[in-house]
Amino acid sequence: MNKEQDISPGMVSLLATATGLIVASLYYAQTLVGPISASTGLSPEAAGLIVTLTQIGYCIGLLFIVPLGDLLENRRLIFTGLLFTSAMLVLAAISSSAWMFLTAALGIGLGSVAAQIIVPFAAHMSKESTRGVTVGKVVSGLLLGIMLSRPAASLIADATSWHVVFGGAAVMVLIVAFVLRAKLPVRAPVATITYPKLLGSLWHLFLNTPVLRRRAAYHAGLFGSFSLFWTVAPLMLSGPQFHLSQTGIAIFALVGMAGAIASPIAGKLADKGHTLMATAAALLLGVIGFALPLVIPGSRNVALAVLVIASIVLDMGVAANLVLGQRAIFSLGAEVRSRLNGVYFALFFAGGALGSALGGWMFATHGWSAALMTGAAFNGIALLYWVTEYIGHASQQSKTAV
DSSP states (O other): OOTTOOOOHHHHHHHHHHHHHHHHTTTGGGGOHHHHHHHHTOOGGGTTHHHHHHHHHHHHHHHHTGGGGGTSOHHHHHHHHHHHHHHHHHHHHTOOSHHHHHHHHHHHHHHGGGHHHHHHHHHHTSOGGGHHHHHHHHHHHHHHHHHHHHHHHHHHHHHSOHHHHHHHHHHHHHHHHHHHHHHSOOOOOOOOOOHHHHHHHHHHHHHHOHHHHHHHHHHHHHHHHHHHHHHHHHHHHTSTTTOOOHHHHHHHHHHHGGGGGHHHHHHHHHHTTOHHHHHHHHHHHHHHHHHHHHHOOOSHHHHHHHHHHHHHHHHHHHHHHHHHHHHHHHTTOGGGHHHHHHHHHHHHHHHHHHHHHHHHHHHHHHOHHHHHHHHHHHHHHHHHHHHHHHHHHHHHHHHHHO
């Protein structure tokens, strides 16, 4: 591709839509654990495996498949991954036993990492001066897919069944696969490294790339709090204080997706060199999102309104920081971009898994307020870590001035 030519708006929209539809496959099951367990004979104690195995599959894919974007032709790699994902969604849709669905869940997570090959692909197709905006728009689509998947799954399952959710998703992913094969340009990386060495280089990149470690730590805090919130909030909303139905919770989740508007804004700030302060703002939004429900108690309607605002504020922080992080690591070199992205996502997904598990435990044993304080702590720790970067940056500037 001509270096002077920038990615077209139509291609950006296509990639944003594609990533959203792909990652949505990871989250449909989260609001359907109950009916899926009942239908497949999965015990209540093992029901958590429905979500856990999808996350495990995704983490495996991030570490072992996404790095192949630096080695193999990207369009073919994306197409193959999406065909596999569609097949696993079909298996989920027709599952009549626990082992069938759990196998499908693992496979859905594994194949859905195609989305994390598309995001660096968008960065490759962009000029340096607009890369942050492009990544921001594509990530907006990805985040909308995450946020829309849960309410969409609930509403569709209420009207039909959970089988229809996964069957429809299989068709959508299959369509995305063929559209991307037709529209994406060929990108064959110039690489002489073997696959074993490619995997070995992941640890080397982690040890020798301070920006990667720092950005992953920031987003592990934010994504941990995000996962905690969306694990605990539905439990609170369906409880005795709010008495929301499944449809009501779906509407709540839909309103929260407004936070995705922060992605392109963060991309513009990064392109203008304001990543440091924009990161602080994103982390502060995360803290505020948990502080609001703690400091503004009130009647049911007031508390619900505050919780809606808190969800939007938190989602804005997560959306902005994800883009800031990807913009920073994508500036480190095209030849390692897919590997950096894979390690980055694997690390902060670990934070998300911790947040979800810890949030559920805190809510069950210590209540809503304790869960909120735990979520705030995730972001507070990340913000304290940011202070060390700010001090280092200020020190460097003073030395330069002298």
